[in-house]
Amino acid sequence: MHIEIITTPNEALKESGFGSLKACNSVLQVIQEMGHSVTLNVCETKEDLLEVVARMPELVVLAVKYIPVSDGLEKGQSDIWLSKFFAQHKINYTGSSREVLKFDSNKVRAKIHLTNKGIKTAEYFIATPGQYKNHHQLPVKFPLFLKPLDAANGNGIDDLSFVTNFADYESKVASLYSTFEQPILAEEYLDGSEFTVAVIKTNDEKLLVSAVEVIPPTSSNGLKILGSQAKKDDSETLLKITDDEVRARVTNLALDAFNALNVRDFGRIDIKSNKNGDCYFMEANLVPGMTFGSSYFPEACGLAHEFAYDKVVGLMIEAGLARASSTVPPNSISGSDDQLLTSL
Numbered sequence: 462m463h464i465e466i467i468t469t470p471n472e473a474l475k476e477s478g479f480g481s482l483k484a485c486n487s488v489l490q491v492i493q494e495m496g497h498s499v500t501l502n503v504c505e506t507k508e509d510l511l512e513v514v515a516r517m518p519e520l521v522v523l524a525v526k527y528i529p530v531s532d533g534l535e536k537g538q539s540d541i542w543l544s545k546f547f548a549q550h551k552i553n554y555t556g557s558s559r560e561v562l563k564f565d566s567n568k569v570r571a572k573i574h575l576t577n578k579g580i581k582t583a584e585y586f587i588a589t590p591g592q593y594k595n596h597h598q599l600p601v602k603f604p605l606f607l608k609p610l611d612a613a614n615g616n617g618i619d620d621l622s623f624v625t626n627f628a629d630y631e632s633k634v635a636s637l638y639s640t641f642e643q644p645i646l647a648e649e650y651l652d653g654s655e656f657t658v659a660v661i662k663t664n665d666e667k668l669l670v671s672a673v674e675v676i677p678p679t680s681s682n683g684l685k686i687l688g689s690q691a692k693k694d695d696s697e698t699l700l701k702i703t704d705d706e707v708r709a710r711v712t713n714l715a716l717d718a719f720n721a722l723n724v725r726d727f728g729r730i731d732i733k734s735n736k737n738g739d740c741y742f743m744e745a746n747l748v749p750g751m752t753f754g755s756s757y758f759p760e761a762c763g764l765a766h767e768f769a770y771d772k773v774v775g776l777m778i779e780a781g782l783a784r785a786s787s788t789v790p791p792n793s794i795s796g797s798d799d800q801l802l803t804s805l
Contacts, residue, residue, distance in 0.1 A: 462785060464492055464499040465513055467543055468524040477614060478525035479751040485524050487753045491774040492522070504528055507541060514550045520785040521547055521554045522778060526562050526748050555781040557725045557747050564722050565747040566611050568646055571722065575742055578721040580714070582742045583733070584649040590635045596627040604650040607633045609641040613746065617641060618688035620680050623650060651741060653734030655687060656702070658715035659749070659761040661727045661776045664783040668719070669776060671765035672711045674700045675757070695755050701764045707738065714740045727777045729758050 468485050471477040479485055485501050492499045504510050527540040545559035564571040572582045586600040593599055604625045609617040617637050624630045637645045659671040676698040677687040691697050702708040715730040722745060729746040750756035753770050762768040
């Protein structure tokens, strides 16, 4: 099958998708070994994408969600969302639709949607500098955890994200707002464990679920904060969940969120618990990192099911390959009403 992997220089992205060119080449190598004709394309403009369309690949593997468009280069144009672009050109693509990917790029949109579906998320509010005059006006009580509204990979998160008083709250909100030029997400601080769950929907509508615990390193201040530095240093630890009851709670919440968000093919759901063990949805990553040996998605699959990296990639593109082989128009195959859930 003729397959093309689409990425873009991710230095300009808030969300890096599969990751570096090295990560994308790891995916490419696996697909080649599966016997397909596959190329990797670094696309920066609409013209680059139109060249892909002209080659008419049977499937495109989307390693990023969008291509940023600079007004200086293409004035008046907004970012090009790849799922929407290829759907318009009737080319099969992996991953979720543009509408679903909004839940990835906007944490609050996902929280609102899931709350309306009865799924628990941490209490939160949106903040800008000077919006609240004192701690009595804050919608959620301290301690709070502050982070950018739509940045990924722990960007903007450090020890100062954990705030217990109004002065520290004001300082961190101002700092994040200055850096990211967007409102800040302020969440109730959950003092339990962190989990991440890789979910893959296979061609036969089976859901393969890989839930693991994430142990952040302890900082010099004695805090366990999963921020950008910890992720860059690869200093956090992923552990298999050995407690059956905990694994069931985490898995069920991840499945509920995955289905309620209408995710297609694959996605990673982040969950955190409080000290009582109650689990809460934190965010969804629908184009997860795929760096061999470190990214959470393939590592979780390895820990939970002993899946090798190539097995994970094969499962991730399985449904896309089936759509590409079908006579049904691209990207229009609906899901079964009777899904078989597999949580090993």
